[in-house]
Structure formats: structure tokens, C-alpha cells
Amino acid sequence: MGLFRRNRKTYKSLDDNALVDLAKTDKEAFGELYERYMTKIYNYVYYRTGNQQDAEDLTAKVFFRAMAHIETYEDRGMPFQAWLYRIAHNLVANFHRDQGRRKIVPLDDYIAHSLKTDAPDKQTENNEEREMLLKAIRRLPPERQELLVLKFIDHKSNAEIGEMMQRTEGAIKSLYHRTLLALRDELEMQQLPLPSQKKRERG
Amino acid sequence: MTSETNMHHLLAAVTDALIADEYADIENIAAQYDVPRKDVNSLLHLIRRLRGTMRIAEPNPAFARRLKQDLLGKKQAGILWRIRRLPARVQVAAGLALMGGFMLLLRRRVGMEIGNRSSDVEEMTATS
Numbered sequence: 001m002g003l004f005r006r007n008r009k010t011y012k013s014l015d016d017n018a019l020v021d022l023a024k025t026d027k028e029a030f031g032e033l034y035e036r037y038m039t040k041i042y043n044y045v046y047y048r049t050g051n052q053q054d055a056e057d058l059t060a061k062v063f064f065r066a067m068a069h070i071e072t073y074e075d076r077g078m079p080f081q082a083w084l085y086r087i088a089h090n091l092v093a094n095f096h097r098d099q100g101r102r103k104i105v106p107l108d109d110y111i112a113h114s115l116k117t118d119a120p121d122k123q124t125e126n127n128e129e130r131e132m133l134l135k136a137i138r139r140l141p142p143e144r145q146e147l148l149v150l151k152f153i154d155h156k157s158n159a160e161i162g163e164m165m166q167r168t169e170g171a172i173k174s175l176y177h178r179t180l181l182a183l184r185d186e187l188e189m190q191q192l193p194l195p196s197q198k199k200r201e202r203g
Numbered sequence: 204m205t206s207e208t209n210m211h212h213l214l215a216a217v218t219d220a221l222i223a224d225e226y227a228d229i230e231n232i233a234a235q236y237d238v239p240r241k242d243v244n245s246l247l248h249l250i251r252r253l254r255g256t257m258r259i260a261e262p263n264p265a266f267a268r269r270l271k272q273d274l275l276g277k278k279q280a281g282i283l284w285r286i287r288r289l290p291a292r293v294q295v296a297a298g299l300a301l302m303g304g305f306m307l308l309l310r311r312r313v314g315m316e317i318g319n320r321s322s323d324v325e326e327m328t329a330t331s
């Protein structure tokens with residue numbers, strides 16, 4: 001059996017479809033698919049949930065579910081990657097439903113980590129701005145959050161996003177426009193003083 | 204093409220350019236589309252902010268390694284890892300059961316010690 005076993009180098013040269021076929025009987029092939037998509041799925045979940053613990057738990061669930069159902073997967077116009085994102089999308093939706101609320105948790109560690117090189121004053125200012133933007137993103141409807149993650153984190157083209165979200169490329173461009181407008185309005189609302197603050201300022 | 208469609212194409216082109224290169228000349232790209240500047244400026248600024256804020260978060264390498272081992276069944280997963288993947292209510296119930304068991308054992312042990320001491324005292328009083 002050992003003689004016929006493929007090495008990791010061989011797996012690397014295979015495309016997703018070939019790997020998926022192998023993965024139905026060979027766990028090592030699934031391991032290669034895992035290597036290809038783990039970070040992407042983790043990021044997708046991380047930006048949709050807002051914290052590392054939930055992102056890790058849900059990422060694990062996505063891959064366990066994918067492995068359990070890979071035998072039934074067939075590429076009927078939906079590539080493996082899109083199928084994986086669909087599983088992640090469903091699990092995140094279930095997670096938010098079970099929570100009964102949409103978590104709004106600042107991505108503190110990530111922000112602190114990404115701003116290490118800035119000067120302290122600028123860092124605080126940038127930090128607040130970024131946190132505000134991330135909060136506003138998380139207040140958007142799920143499909144709009146999904147679009148932003150696929151675009152800015154996974155660097156997917158509009159055509160690929162359309163494939164994943166089962167929409168046309170034109171519909172994705174239109175959704176992106178509406179998402180930006182909603183986000184801009186949301187940020188403007190955040191920057192406006194509250195009515196009580198206005199009264200105090202006038203007084 | 205309607206101005207709405209123009210706007211969609213402009214936003215897509217600017218975003219793609221910024222994702223490919225953070226310092227892309229988006230003013231030049233925007234100028235190629237027939238869309239009023241006042242409608243575009245705030246959105247261009249927002250796209251820049253999104254590009255700067257939404258960056259890849261690296262998963263914890265230990266988590267990535269453990270999950271792969273768990274998936275491929277290469278190594279028996281650690282007990283803590285298994286417990287962490289249980290639902291929260293199961294974790295709480297397991298914690299309470301563990302504490303209850305520990306307290307029961309403690310109570311039995313203390314009870315036995317008290318019993319032993321009282322029998323010792325009885326013996327001493329009987330001999331004296």
C-alpha cells in the first residue's frame with residue numbers, strides 16, 4: 001500500500017476537482033484541501049463572528065462537516081471552494097440564530113497587532129476609526145458582510161463572488177454599491193452626536 | 204449605459220485596483236467613467252478605508268495543526284481540545300458534575316476521619 005501512496009508534493013500539483021475525487025477515499029488528499037482553504041475559511045468566519053474563539057470552533061465544524069459529506073459532493077456548477085463557503089455560511093447563520101443576537105465585538109487583537117508600527121497618537125486615532133468601521137460592517141445584513149469579506153479578504157472577483165452567492169456578476173456589482181452606501185450612512189450616523197449630547201452642547 | 208451602471212463599473216474597477224495595489228491611482232480610474240465626482244468621492248474614501256482595515260487574520264498555528272491532526276485522525280486529540288469543542292452547556296454540566304463528585308469524595312473522607320477520631324476517643328476513654 002505504501003508503494004502506491006502519493007506524497008504531499010503530488011497532491012500539491014493536483015487541482016481541486018482531482019483532490020476532491022481522491023479525498024472521498026484518502027484522508028491525506030483532504031488534508032491538502034484543508035491546507036488550501038483553512039485560512040480563507042477561518043478569515044471568513046472570523047470577520048463574521050468577531051472573535052477568535054468562535055472563529056476556531058466554527059472553522060473546525062466547517063471542515064468536519066465537509067469531510068463527512070465529501071462523498072456526496074459533486075461539482076454541479078458549484079466549485080469545491082464555493083461548496084466549502086456555503087457550509088461556512090450556513091454554520092455562521094446558525095451560530096447567529098443560536099446566539100439570538102448579532103455579536104458586536106471589536107477585533108482588538110487584530111487591530112492592535114496591525115497597528116504596532118504607528119506612532120501612539122496616530123495609533124489610537126486609527127484604532128478608533130478601524131473599530132468603528134468594523135462595528136459598522138457587522139451591523140450590515142449578512143449577505144453584505146459576506147460580500148465584503150469575499151472581496152477584501154479573499155480577493156475574489158465579482159464573477160467568483162456571484163458564483164458563490166448564486167447571483168449574476170451585475171447583481172454583485174449592484175449589491176456592492178448598495179453596501180457601500182449603507183456603510184457610509186451607518187458611519188455618518190455613528191459620527192453624529194446623540195440628541196442628549198446635542199442638548200448638552202446647546203445648554 | 205445608465206449612470207447607475209457606470210457607477211457600478213467604476214466602484215468595481217477602483218476596488219479591484221486598490222486590492223491589487225494599495226497605492227493605485229484611483230483618481231485616474233474614476234475619471235474614466237461618466238459619473239459626477241460629488242457622488243463618488245465619499246465612496247472612494249470608504250473603499251480606501253475598507254482596504255486598509257480588512258486584512259487577513261492569521262489563525263493560531265497551534266489551532267491549525269491540531270485541527271488537521273484531528274481531521275486526519277493522525278493523533279489522538281488532547282482532552283482539553285475535545286472539551287473545548289463541546290457545546291457550552293455540556294461544558295458547564297461536566298464542570299458541575301466534576302465539582303460535585305470532588306465534593307462528595309471530600310465529604311466522605313472528612314466523615315471517615317471524624318468517625319475514626321471519635322472511635323479513638325471512645326477507645327481511650329474505655330482504657331482509662
